[in-house]
Amino acid sequence: MPVTDITTDPENLTMTLVADFAAPADRLWRAFTEPEQLERFWGPPGWPSTFTEFDFTVGGRARYHMTSPQGEKSRGSWEFLKIEPEATFEVLDSFVDEDGSPTEGFPPMRMVFTFTSTAGGSRMVNTSHFVSVEALEQSVAMGAVEGSRMAMDQLDAVLQDLREYAQGKGTRTELLDDQHVRITRLIEGPRDLVWRAHHEPELLQRWLLGPDGWQMVECEVGDTYRYVWQQGDDESTRFGFEGETVLSEPTRRAVTTEKMIGMEGPGTLNDLQLYEENGATLLTLLIEYPSRELRDMILATGMTEGMEASYARLEATVIAA
The missing domain is CATH 3.30.530.20 (START domain)
Structure with a gap:
């Protein structure tokens, strides 16, 4: 399994996920920055994503929804805050309604993705920054830790040629x-x-x-x-x-x-x-x-x-x- 560590830090209001892959860093970067590939793993099994908008520029936005087996939809939005090609990007991640407006009671979080080469391939570190301890605990209670692990565990199939x-x-x-x-x-x-x-x-x-x-x-x-x-x-x-x-x-x-x-x-x-x-x-x-x-x-x-x-x-x- 690619995920090697998931750590929550209430003092610094962060949750950090570390995952290692056999693929090179530039291939890993493309998996996270091309919507047709993101759709294959951004969401735990049973909740696949559909990206309806993806403007990968600083100030641009991405909108997506994850659909449960019963048809229930969980909608999200990213605002791209920083992009350093093939190295890192940063987004403001929000729960949104059908019109794209932020959902009340769910404060946005800042997510930083970094990509580095390793001796065996590449490493992705995803650090989520929360506005309060309550927001961090709310995310954990909603299954963010296990859901993130299961989502990232789907990436091996994306990074390799399908055959x-x-x-x-x-x-x-x-x-x-x-x-x-x-x-x-x-x-x-x-x-x-x-x-x-x-x-x-x-x-x-x-x-x-x-x-x-x-x-x-x-x-x-x-x-x-x-x-x-x-x-x-x-x-x-x-x-x-x-x-x-x-x-x-x-x-x-x-x-x-x-x-x-x-x-x-x-x-x-x-x-x-x-x-x-x-x-x-x-x-x-x-x-x-x-x-x-x-x-x-x-x-x-x-x-x-x-x-x-x-x-x-x-x-x-x-x-x-």
Whole structure:
């Protein structure tokens, strides 16, 4: 994990994050100063950012919003106070409303980003300056420490060439905490086709099958969905999942609920995000489980291996066609 230290200092009213990366400093600088790259990591998993304005000049402003899986938006604004190319920049960071006006009760903070070369690559230091101890404590209480760590931990995928980062690694499963699992898989194909493959029944039934020998015998999609599989002609093996669409941002993001048909109790929340680079698509699936116990039970079924079989089939039978 790139974050090596996060320190809060009530006496000096600061919070400082230090992170080290294998990439050179100029590459790290571009990740923080180009909005299309910032959108990939500025926000913890499940709260990706969208930058609607980015005037990277002293006195210029950037505006963005982070969107939760349920569609809730948290809006922010940067005013650029100082820029020293490839070395440092400083912003006044504010919570804002839909019109861009500062949100009452949330004082702005001054953030300083510095970038230096190291023997192994580069280091980023982000120091946030608060107006009072109360403002610092408010930020910490809102999850700033852990949220910042999780956001920066997404940067490795941004700094590397997408194929270099993911090619040959297959489907990867990461345990983020007791309730969240992140699945990643590189798909050799354009994002719009990967999106269609997740939303059109005739395509879904060609790849979303798990291990060989299974077939999807029911496939209903829309605001609600229902998938049912069986092994060969044996109807006694039938099982399925159903759910509803919570958020849809074609062709970038889709959030759905998921529950095994006939099972009592809460299900999962599945946050699918797609990012394309040079004709390849990085598929990220963030799964929120209602408990650690259910998470472990589902992972123990061989979920990752089944997903890899399906994603490999997606490339071979859908994208290649």
